Amino acid sequence: MTYKGIISNVKPDSIGAEIGLVPGDRLLEVNGQAVQDIIDLSFALAEEEVDLLIEHTSGEQELLTVEKDYDEDLGLEFESAVFDKIRPCTNKCVFCFIDQMPTGMRDSLYIKDDDYRLSFLYGNFITLTNLGPRDLSRITRLHLSPLYVSVHTSNGELRQKMLNNRQAGKIMTQLKDLVDNGIEVHTQVVLCPGINDGAELEKTINDLYAMHPAILSLAIVPVGLTRYRDHCYPLTSFSKVAADGVIKLVKKWQDKCREETDATFVYLADEFYLAADQEIPSYETYDNFPQLENGVGIVRSFLAEWEEQPIAGNGYNNPHYIDVVCGVSAEKIIKPLLAKLNIANLKIRLVAVDNKFFGSNVTVTGLLTGNDITAALKTLPGPRTGVIIPGVALRKGEQIFLDNTTPETIAAELGVPVRTAYFARDLKELLAAWR
Structure with a gap:
């Protein structure tokens, strides 16, 4: 089978540039062997002399x-980390967020990937329902560890129903095969009220903890529900009382795990604590934040970075009026921090934006859209020097919101500069030294 790695960028002064490669060229083989992804490529390029079969944009092959140093990089970037097709998800999960997306958004937002290679490379969660013996053999041979696996429940029969896939029931056997072959795993549960919570959650935690330390961690995140659920399985969000119940159940296990292993092991997404109006756990609870990108510990990490960042400068000579944008759930965290800031001639207005695009049930900052932000800011009277938007709402590596708008769009609509704060340090620096 022929794989084609399409080059998207060639770094200046790199080996790739020296041999004349340009964006659009395709890598077909290394040392006479096809490479199916950048994992294969990294192993193939370990040699000091390599033969590259390139297909140029003209169609000509060369x-x-x-000749290079051992493990020296070629300076190439590719359109995709996989040179064949990304493995799609074949499940029909009752809680699937992509099934709750509106039409008309960019194509990449509708891709359901379930590819073990992207799990190893980028921490994408996979279900293992499309993992075959050859895949397990390759994972073991190349030691692709750790992997990130969506378990949801250790009850095989229930998992089949939740994922609507007959292959889903083998999860515990599959996890055992992985860990028996030396592969470590981070796991997650998307928790759905009345389905995999309560006694089922207790069983899942118990079964996964029994495989610790090979199972490195377990994150529990609440099901996300948008307003586009006309043809979806009926689900509800976690109420304050229900969130409190989840916290109590998990706290019991956290205490047990810390007592036995000196690690928390099972972590709750921040949304549970915010929904229950409970204090965010201590910094030490998160054990170096193994699932930060899964929404676990972001608030505590933000608070710690905020406290560490000093205020630069002596304030402003002239009045400055800055709007700080966040999601509804973040307001209760950020509001008291801003209230304590004392910067001369600075007036800060925190704007918690209701998510009209996905629906008011979606309160996290990362799913805000540019149009909702603009509409909310336009309703507010008074002077405005500038706006600080949350970087978490932008596509990773790009200045674009989920609805294809940009920070420049907001700036043009409001007629003021718009700056991006990616985390606490950025926010504090922008407030203290607006440029």
């Missing part, structure tokens, strides 16, 4: 011999 064999190039490269």
Whole structure:
């Protein structure tokens, strides 16, 4: 089978640039062997002399011999980390967020990937329902560890129903195969009220903890529900009382795990504590934040970084009026922090934006859209020097919101500069030294 790694960028002064490669060229083989992804490529490039079969944009193929230092990089970036097709998800999960997306958004937002390679490379969660013996053999041979696995429940029969896939019931056997072959795993549960919570959650925690330390961590995140659920399985959000119940159940296990292993092991997404109006756990609870990108410990990490960041400068000579944008759930965290700031001639207005795009049930900052932000800011009277938007709402590596608008769009609509704060340090620096 022929795989084609399409080059998207060639770094200046790199080996790739020296041998004349340009964006659009395709890598077909290394040392006579096809490479199916950047994992294969990294192993193939370990040699000091490599032969590259390149297909240029003209369609002409050329064999190039490269001499380099051991493990020296070619300076190439590719359109995708996989040179064949990304493995799609074949499940029909009752809680699938992509099934709750409106039409008309960019194509990439509708891709359901379930590819073990992206799990190893980028921490994407996979279900293992499309993992075969050859895949397990490759994972073991190349030691692709750790992997990130969506378990949801250790009850095989229930998992089949939740994922609507007959292959889903083998999860505990699959996890055992992985850990028996030396592969470590981070796991997650998307918790759905009345389905996999309560006694089922207790069983899942118990079964996964029994495989610790090979199972490195377990994150429990609440099901996300948008207003686009006309043809979806009926689900509800966690009420304050229900969130409190989840916290109590998990706290019991956290205490047990810390007592036995000196690690928390099972972590709750921040949304549970915010929904229950409970204090965010201590910094030490999160054990170096193994699932930060899964929404676990972001608030505590934010608070710690905020406290560490000093206020630069002596304030402003002239009045400055800055609007700080966040999601509804973040307001209770950020509001008291801003209230304590004392910067001369600075007036801060925190704007908690209701998510009209996905629906008011979606309160996290990361799912805000540019149009909702603009509409909310336009309703507010008074002077405005500038706006600080949350970087978490932008596509990773790009200045674009989920609805395809940009910070520049907001700036043009409001007629003031718009700056991006990616975390606490950025926010504090922008407030203290607006440029």
